[in-house]
Amino acid sequence: MIIFKQWRLWVSLLLLIGSYIFIKPNFESQTSDSKINFGLDIQGGFSYLLELNEEEYLNNLLVKTSQYIENTYSISSDIDNGEILISKNQNLDALTNIVIQNLGLEINEKSDKENSYIFSKQSFNKSLSDMTLNAVEIVRSRVDFLGNKELSIQKVGLNKILLEIPGDLDNNVKEVISKTAKLTLHLEKSNIVGSKTFINEETGEQVRVQEIPNITGDFIQDASLQYNQNEPVVAFSFNKEGSDLFAKMTSENVGSRFAIVLDGSLITAPVIRESITGGSGQISGGFTNETANNLAIILKSGSLPTQIKIIQEKQIGPTLGQEGVEKGVIASIIALIAITLFMIIYYKISGFFTVITIISCLSLLFAMMSLLNTTLTLPGVIGIVLTIGMCVDANVLIFERIRENFKHNIEDPKNHGFNSAYVTILDSNLTTLFAAIFLFAFGFGPIRGFSISLIIGIISSLIVTYIILKLFINITSIKYLGLQR
Amino acid sequence: MINFYSLKNKSYLVSLTLIILTIIIIFFKGLNLGIDFKGGLNFEVKSNLTTDQLNEYFDFIDSDREVLIKREVGSDVFSIRIESGDNNPVFIEEIKNIIDQNPDIEILLSEYIEPTFSEELIKNSIYALASSLLVIAIYVWIRFDWQFAASGIFALLHDVFVAIGFMSLFNIEFNLTMIAALLLIAGYSINDTIVLFDRLRSLTSNEENKDNFETNVNNSIKLNLRRTILTSFTTILALLCLVFLAPVNLTEMPIVFIFGVLIGTFSSLFLVLGIVGDLNYEAVLKARDS
Numbered sequence: 001m002i003i004f005k006q007w008r009l010w011v012s013l014l015l016l017i018g019s020y021i022f023i024k025p026n027f028e029s030q031t032s033d034s035k036i037n038f039g040l041d042i043q044g045g046f047s048y049l050l051e052l053n054e055e056e057y058l059n060n061l062l063v064k065t066s067q068y069i070e071n072t073y074s075i076s077s078d079i080d081n082g083e084i085l086i087s088k089n090q091n092l093d094a095l096t097n098i099v100i101q102n103l104g105l106e107i108n109e110k111s112d113k114e115n116s117y118i119f120s121k122q123s124f125n126k127s128l129s130d131m132t133l134n135a136v137e138i139v140r141s142r143v144d145f146l147g148n149k150e151l152s153i154q155k156v157g158l159n160k161i162l163l164e165i166p167g168d169l170d171n172n173v174k175e176v177i178s179k180t181a182k183l184t185l186h187l188e189k190s191n192i193v194g195s196k197t198f199i200n201e202e203t204g205e206q207v208r209v210q211e212i213p214n215i216t217g218d219f220i221q222d223a224s225l226q227y228n229q230n231e232p233v234v235a236f237s238f239n240k241e242g243s244d245l246f247a248k249m250t251s252e253n254v255g256s257r258f259a260i261v262l263d264g265s266l267i268t269a270p271v272i273r274e275s276i277t278g279g280s281g282q283i284s285g286g287f288t289n290e291t292a293n294n295l296a297i298i299l300k301s302g303s304l305p306t307q308i309k310i311i312q313e314k315q316i317g318p319t320l321g322q323e324g325v326e327k328g329v330i331a332s333i334i335a336l337i338a339i340t341l342f343m344i345i346y347y348k349i350s351g352f353f354t355v356i357t358i359i360s361c362l363s364l365l366f367a368m369m370s371l372l373n374t375t376l377t378l379p380g381v382i383g384i385v386l387t388i389g390m391c392v393d394a395n396v397l398i399f400e401r402i403r404e405n406f407k408h409n410i411e412d413p414k415n416h417g418f419n420s421a422y423v424t425i426l427d428s429n430l431t432t433l434f435a436a437i438f439l440f441a442f443g444f445g446p447i448r449g450f451s452i453s454l455i456i457g458i459i460s461s462l463i464v465t466y467i468i469l470k471l472f473i474n475i476t477s478i479k480y481l482g483l484q485r
Numbered sequence: 486m487i488n489f490y491s492l493k494n495k496s497y498l499v500s501l502t503l504i505i506l507t508i509i510i511i512f513f514k515g516l517n518l519g520i521d522f523k524g525g526l527n528f529e530v531k532s533n534l535t536t537d538q539l540n541e542y543f544d545f546i547d548s549d550r551e552v553l554i555k556r557e558v559g560s561d562v563f564s565i566r567i568e569s570g571d572n573n574p575v576f577i578e579e580i581k582n583i584i585d586q587n588p589d590i591e592i593l594l595s596e597y598i599e600p601t602f603s604e605e606l607i608k609n610s611i612y613a614l615a616s617s618l619l620v621i622a623i624y625v626w627i628r629f630d631w632q633f634a635a636s637g638i639f640a641l642l643h644d645v646f647v648a649i650g651f652m653s654l655f656n657i658e659f660n661l662t663m664i665a666a667l668l669l670i671a672g673y674s675i676n677d678t679i680v681l682f683d684r685l686r687s688l689t690s691n692e693e694n695k696d697n698f699e700t701n702v703n704n705s706i707k708l709n710l711r712r713t714i715l716t717s718f719t720t721i722l723a724l725l726c727l728v729f730l731a732p733v734n735l736t737e738m739p740i741v742f743i744f745g746v747l748i749g750t751f752s753s754l755f756l757v758l759g760i761v762g763d764l765n766y767e768a769v770l771k772a773r774d775s
Contacts, residue, residue, distance in 0.1 A: 049602070051602070174574065174578070178574070309599070310573075310574045311598070311599040311601065311602040312596070312597070312598045312599065312602055313573075313574065313577060313595075313596060313597050314594070314595075314596040315581075315592075315594065315595045315596065316593075316594050317591075317592060317593045317594060319531075319591075319593060320529065320593040320594055324735070327730045328730070330730055331726045331727050331729070331730030332726075334726045334730070335722065335723035335726040335727070338722050338723070338726065339719050339722060339723060342718075342719060342722070343719075346715075378735055379662055379665060379735075379738075382727065382735070382738060382739070385723050385724075385727060386669065386720075386723075388723065389716075389719060389720040389723055390676075392716070392719050393676075393712075393716040393719075393720075396712050396715045396716055396719075397680065397712055400708075400709075400711055400712045404708060420687070423683065424679065424680050424683040424684075427628055427679045427683060428675070428676040428677075428679040428680055429676075430624065431620075431621050431624045431625065431672070431675050431676070431679065432672040432675070432676060434617075434620045434621070434624055435617035435618070435620055435621050435668060435671065435672055436617070436668075436672075437620075438613065438616040438617040438619075438620050439613050439614075439617050439665070439668055441613075441616075442609060442612045442613035442616055443609070443610070443613045443661075443664070443665075444606060444609055444610075444661065445521075445661050446661045446662045446665065447610070447613060447661055447662075447664055447665050450662070450665040451665070454669075
C-alpha cells in the first residue's frame with residue numbers, strides 16, 4: 001500500500017495522539033499545570049490592577065541610601081527633589097566610583113560646593129521591580145489568608161500587580177489589599193522637638209509621641225483575632241528581636257503611655273502597667289469581628305513597601321460569562337458547520353479533507369493551549385474562529401492552484417500546486433504571525449488573550465496544512481479530488 | 486472579464502474619497518472612546534426598565550459626574566457609563582450597594598479604570614499597533630521589491646484608517662478589543678495583498694508573457710479572484726455567526742471586522758497592483774532584463 005510509505009501518515013498519527021494526550025487533562029477533575037484556564041470574562045470573577053507608588057518608593061530609597069552612606073562612611077548628605085546632595089566640606093575619599101555604582105547611584109551634577117547624585121534609571125527600575133515582586137508575595141498571602149485559593153496574581157510592568165480571583169468574592173479583599181499596614185509603636189513624648197501628634201479619627205483621642213517609632217510592625221511574627229471580655233481584639237506576637245525591644249521599652253517606661261499607630265493614624269494609646277517580656281500584646285479599640293480579622297491578616301502578612309492604589313477594577317458576574325461561553329460555542333459550531341457545508345458542496349472530496357484539516361487544526365490548537373497552560377478569554381475565542389478562517393483560506397489557495405495546474409496540463413499538478421500555494425500561505429501567515437507576536441508583547445488585557453490564540457492558531461494551521469492536508473492530497477488520485485472542472 | 490488595471494484611476498478616486506470622508510467624520514464626530522482609553526466607571530446591567538426609567542433612577546449620582554446610559558442593541562442589557570472622579574474604589578462600591586437593593590436591576594459587570602492608567606493604555610496600544618505594523622512592513626520589504634512593500638503598507642494603513650472612520654460614523658466604541666480588531670484588519674489586508682504579489686511576481690518572471698505588465702496584473706487578479714471571493718465569503722460567514730451570537734458586549738468587534746474584510750478586498754483587488762505599476766515597477770522589470 002502506497003499510504004504506508006508516506007512519512008506524513010506517521011507524523012499525522014503522532015500529532016493526533018499527542019493532541020489527545022494533551023487535551024485529556026482538561027476533562028479530568030484533578031488540577032494540572034497543563035490545562036486551559038478560562039479567563040474571568042468566561043467564568044466570572046474579580047480582577048484588580050494595583051499600582052505601587054513609585055514616587056513614595058523613590059523617597060524611601062533615597063532616605064535609606066542616605067542613611068546607609070552616613071552609617072557606613074560617616075558622610076552626611078541631604079535629599080532634595082529626588083537627588084542626594086553631598087557637601088564637599090567633608091572627607092569623601094571613601095565614596096569611590098565603585099561604591100557609588102554599587103549603591104545604584106550616578107553623578108548628576110558637580111559643583112565646587114557639593115555633588116548631586118541620582119539613581120541610575122537601570123538600577124532604580126531593577127529595585128522598583130524587585131520591590132513589586134516582594135509586594136506580590138505580601139498581597140498573595142493577604143488574599144490567601146482570607147481563603148481564596150484559586151487566585152492568580154502577577155507582576156505587570158515595573159510597579160503594577162494584577163490580581164484575579166475567579167468566582168465569588170469575599171468583600172474584605174479590597175479592604176485587605178489596599179492597606180499599606182505600616183504598624184508602628186511610639187513612646188509618649190512631651191517636648192515638641194522630634195515629636196508628632198497622632199489622632200484616632202473615630203474617637204478623637206490624640207497623643208503626642210516621639211516621631212521616630214520605637215518598634216515597627218516588621219518584627220511581628222503572628223497575629224490573630226481573639227476575644228477579650230467578649231470584645232474582638234487583635235492579638236499579636238513579636239519575633240525574638242521584636243520581643244527584646246518590646247521588653248526593653250516597656251520595662252524602662254512603666255507608667256507612661258505608648259501609641260499604636262497604623263498607617264499614620266492612632267489606633268490606641270495604652271498606659272504601660274508593667275514590663276511585658278513575653279513578646280506578645282493585644283490591640284483593642286472598637287473592632288468588629290471583621291475589622292479585627294482584617295487587621296490580623298494584614299499584620300501577619302507584613303506591610304507593603306508603599307501605598308497601593310487600585311487603578312483598575314473589574315467584576316464580572318457569572319451569568320455574563322456563561323452566556324458568553326454558550327453563545328460563543330454555539331456561534332463557533334454554527335460557523336464551523338456553515339463553512340464545512342460550503343466547502344463540501346463546493347469542493348466535494350477535497351472539501352471533506354478541509355473539514356478533517358480544520359478539526360485537526362482545532363485539536364492541535366487546544367493541545368498547545370493546554371500544554372502552555374494558556375488562559376482562554378472571549379477575545380481569544382474570536383481569535384480561534386479567525387484561525388479557522390485562515391486555515392480554510394490556506395485550503396482554498398491550495399485547491400485553486402491544483403485546479404489551475406490541472407487545467408493547464410502542468411506536470412504533477414498536485415505537488416506543484418501544493419508547493420507554490422504553500423509559499424504564498426507561508427508569506428501571508430508569517431506576516432500575521434509576526435504582527436501577533438508583537439501585539440502580544442506590547443498589548444494588555446483583551447489584546448493579549450486575542451493574540452495568544454492567533455499565534456497558536458496560525459502555527460497549528462501551518463502544521464496541519466503541511467502534514468495532514470498534504471497527506472490526503474498525496475494519497476488521493478487527482479481524478480477523485482473533485483478539482484478538475 | 487473586468488480590466489482591473491485600467492480601473493486604477495477610478496479606484497484611486499474612490500479611495501481618496503474614503504480617506505477624505507474618514508478625516509471629516511473623525512474631525513466632526515470624534516472617536517467614541519471607551520473607558521479603557523478615557524477612564525471612568527462602567528456597569529453592564531440587565532433590566533426590564535426603559536432607558537428613561539434608568540436615567541431617572543441614576544439621578545442619585547452626583548451631578549458633577551456625567552452619566553451615560555445606552556441599551557445594547559436587541560437585548561435587555563444596558564451599559565451605564567459614569568465619569569471618573571475622586572476615590573473611584575469607594576465610589577464603585579457605593580453604587581454597587583445601591584443597585585443591589587433594586588430588584589429590577591441585575592449587575593452583570595462592573596468596572597472602573599483610573600484615567601492615569603487609561604493614558605498608559607493608549608500609549609501601550611499605540612506601541613503595540615505601531616510595532617506590529619512595522620514588523621509587517623519589514624517582512625514584506627524583505628520578501629518583495631520595495632514597490633510591493635510601499636503599496637502593501639499603503640493599502641493596510643488605508644484599510645485600518647477607513648475602518649476607524651467607520652467606527653466613528655456608527656459611534657462604535659473604541660476600546661482595547663478594537664485595537665485587536667484593527668490589527669486583524671491589517672493582517673487580513675496584507676494577507677490578501679501578499680497572495681496577489683506572489684502571483685504577479687511569478688507571472689512577471691515568466692519569460693513568455695513578462696512584457697505586458699497590464700495583462701500580468703489582470704491575470705494575477707483573475708487567477709486569484711475565486712480564492713479572494715471564497716475566502717472573504719467564508720470569513721464573513723463566520724463573522725456573521727459571531728455578530729448574532731456573541732455576547733452583547735462583543736458584537737461590535739465582528740461588525741468592524743466585516744467592514745474591514747470588505748474594504749480589504751476592495752483595496753487588494755483595485756488598489757495595490759495599480760500602485761505597484763505607478764511606482765514604475767515596469768521600468769524596474771525592463772532594467773532587469775537589459
